[in-house]
Amino acid sequence: MKLPRTDLPLSRPALLVLAYRYLVRDEKGDPVETPEEMFWRVARAVAEAEREFGEDPEFWAERFYQLMASLDFLPNSPTLMNAGLPLGQLSACFVLPVEDSLEAIFEALKAAALIHKSGGGTGFSFSRLRPKGDVVRTTQGVASGPVSFMRVFDAATEAIKQGGKRRGANMGILRVDHPDIEEFILIKRDPRELRNFNISVAVTEDFIKALKQGADFPLINPRTGQETRRVKARHLFDLLTESAWMTGDPGVIFLDTINRANPTPLLGPIESTNPCGEQPLLPYESCNLGSINLSRFVKDRQVDYPRLGKTVRLAVRFLDDVIEVNRFPLPQIARITRLNRKIGLGVMGFADLLIRLGIPYDSAEAVKLAEEIMAFIERESVAESQRLGEIRGSFPAFPGSLWDEKGFPAMRNATTTTVAPTGTLSLIAGTSSGIEPLFALAYRRRALEGVEWTEIHPEFLKALEERKLPVEDIVAEVLERGGLSGIKGVPEDLKRLFVTAFEVSPERHLAIQAAFQRHTHNAVSKTINLPEDTPKEEIGRIYLKAYELGLKGVTIYRYGSRPEAPLRLAREE
Ligand code: CDP
Structure with missing residues (x-):
């Protein structure tokens, strides 16, 4: 397959996944649109909704294009795949x-x-x-x-x-x-x-x-x-x-x-x-999600809240517009989805954000930041949904809803926030998935033609080079062990900052999930990754702790316990 041309900062794996599954293709299977054209297709199709509200669709299409092409935000995969095309089904x-x-x-x-x-x-x-x-x-x-x-x-x-x-x-x-x-x-x-x-x-x-x-x-x-x-x-x-x-x-x-x-x-x-647990729904209900790439919101080693706030508001408008132009697979689904108008705005790149801020994932500070960021996103998204509710009308099931009971004058969407796994979206955006810690610092990737190469997390590579550490030796050991623990000659602070999923304690995994859940209307996708030698009784403790923390669900994965697990460490593609 010919890889599409692009001026956007997309990695080779990102271009491959776009070419195989997202870009419009001809009969031979070759892509007939570039990633830029894909984002325009989606931006224009979604902005069509603005026409009904007396707004200029071209004006909003420009904004939606920038929102996605900058990789600040991506809507869930079906929106990227189907918007502007005959199928037109946009929800995950x-x-x-x-x-x-x-x-x-x-x-x-x-x-x-x-x-x-x-x-x-x-x-x-x-x-x-x-x-x-x-x-x-x-x-x-x-x-x-x-x-x-x-x-x-x-x-x-x-x-x-x-x-x-x-x-x-x-x-x-x-x-x-x-x-x-x-x-x-x-x-x-x-x-x-x-x-x-x-x-x-x-x-x-x-x-x-x-x-x-x-x-x-x-x-x-x-x-x-x-x-x-x-x-x-x-x-x-x-x-x-x-x-x-x-x-x-x-x-x-x-x-x-x-x-x-x-x-x-x-x-x-x-x-x-839904399948990955982040979206509780009523029978026949559907929801469309979107994720903000947090790793792009660092300015002077701090979270760039003013720009994050603007992005949240635009993303809420985008997701609300998706409901207008969405083609639902069944009339029952259209009916209940339009009654509640649920949207699920969440995040990806949380681990990468922490690394850029110099905060280890396995720290109390990370939990504090998780809480602060999600509270901000929730507040901004509710403010925007309320504003849209005043202009466009509340979701039809608003009377008697929790929003109504809380005294809100209007609300456009019954929910605004969900934290999705972003399995493919994070690959396209080139960042860590959802709110998960880094899975590996380096891994071998194999192209279809059999060529193999080692990919190293860019911030990790930068840190090794800045400290003048032997990159090749350390990467070879990382590929062997999966993380930095136990490797000699690596400073403690780097070991802490570049902690990987199986090294984070279960309590901290849960605490991060709970911090996000406290400010998320729907649920939070998170895997509690555990080392292979975790005793059985530990799982029971985790499930009960999750309940006490007010989580809506919990998923664990013990390393090596499922041979075909999609995210095996290193080595495999
Ligand atoms: O990154 P992407 O938008 O492809 O998806 P995700 O955030 O990993 O998953 C979000 C939701 O998409 C899941 O909970 C499923 O409802 C749906 N999904 C699916 O239907 N089939 C897949 N192979 C992956 C995800």
């Missing part, structure tokens, strides 16, 4: 209801197929499905239960993979009090099962209470509302944390915490999140 996150009937299950499957085709990800709660072995009256047969239907969703996702924009992602949720919970907790111990799913147990406050009291916990058939049997809460919790220790799955979501923050309880409860 969806939640679909799965009702307890064959018709409804296959309706959800069809909706998921349409969403995956367009690059979006789907979350489902399977909690309403009757358990395995329960009666099916119409056929006088027995029900196969949530896990077996999840396999159908998994197979469908697998089949759509080839034709879609990217590999379809799913979240599968089951309530902790569902009778099939043990099967669900154990399923992914077999690496062949549910490969296109992240799974999470929806934990309730009643469960935590039973766990703390060492009590039995009732499992309830959702079809009848009757208790089917009782299990020791401790038994379930140990099974759950052992599975997570073995494979990373299941994670947990805290349903009561999520629903206390549900901005529109009159529309019903939230029962699921």
Whole structure:
């Protein structure tokens, strides 16, 4: 494939991923637009929304172009891929209801197929499905239960993979009090099962209470509302944390915490999140995300708050415009999405920002800065959404919403903030992903033609050169060990500043996540990375601590526990 020409500061891996998945291509598969043309396509398509509000679309298109081409901000991948094109589906996150009937299950499957085709990800709660072995009256047969239907969703996702924009992602949720919970907790111990799913147990406050009291916990058939049997809460919790220790799955979501923050309880409860857990949504609701590249907001070794504030406001306007021009895959999705008008503005490049400020990720100062920055982004984004609400009208479900109860005169969006993983966006922007610490300081990358080279984190390379340290020797050791710890001749302060994901203590991972969560309406994507020799009991402590910190969910990953994990250290591409 011919790489596109560009004057933007995009790395070779960024150009490759753009060429393969984002730029418009001809029949031969070669890109027919440059990255600049892609940003113009997106800017113009989104700015079309301004026309309805009596604004000049060209004026706003210019601004939106600058916002993205500077790499200060990027909208979620489907917006970059589809804006201005016939598909026109711009959101990354969806939640679909799965009702307890064959018709409804296959309706959800069809909706998921349409969403995956367009690059979006789907979350489902399977909690309403009757358990395995329960009666099916119409056929006088027995029900196969949530896990077996999840396999159908998994197979469908697998089949759509080839034709879609990217590999379809799913979240599968089951309530902790569902009778099939043990099967669900154990399923992914077999690496062949549910490969296109992240799974999470929806934990309730009643469960935590039973766990703390060492009590039995009732499992309830959702079809009848009757208790089917009782299990020791401790038994379930140990099974759950052992599975997570073995494979990373299941994670947990805290349903009561999520629903206390549900901005529109009159529309019903939230029962699921999107695939990576950062976006709780109502059934049929969708949300479009965008991320500010924090590493670009340093001035004189300080956070450039005035410029950050302007960027937040413009990004909120951009994301609100996306809702106007978005083409939704189903009328039910259009309806509920337009009722709430949720947007999710978040950040990427937090670790790179810290490095530029000379603050180690594993420090109290980093937690303080996380809190300060996200509080600022939340405040500015709410101010802008309120302002837009006064001009354009509040989101239609505003009466009776939490915003209404808090006495806000108007609000354009039921939520404004979400911290996404930014898996691909951060690669395009050339910065660290989401709020994660650096994953590796140096790694080997292999091009398609088989050529291999070592990539070194630019700030790390600069620091080694400035201190006149032996770059080649240190990088060779870093490739071997993954981080700087244990390497002789490297000053302590550099070891602290360039700490990597598996060296950060779990408490600090959680504290950073909690600092962001306190100022985020939706949820925060974060992986608690753990060294390979982490004891099993540690996982339980982390899950409970996450609950006490008010997190909406938690995901752990113990190094080496999943052979096909996308982010293995160094060496691999
Ligand atoms: O960086 P990018 O915009 O590609 O995505 P992300 O921030 O890593 O993920 C945000 C959301 O996009 C996920 O939570 C999913 O809802 C969706 N997604 C997906 O559907 N399929 C993928 N392969 C990756 C992400």
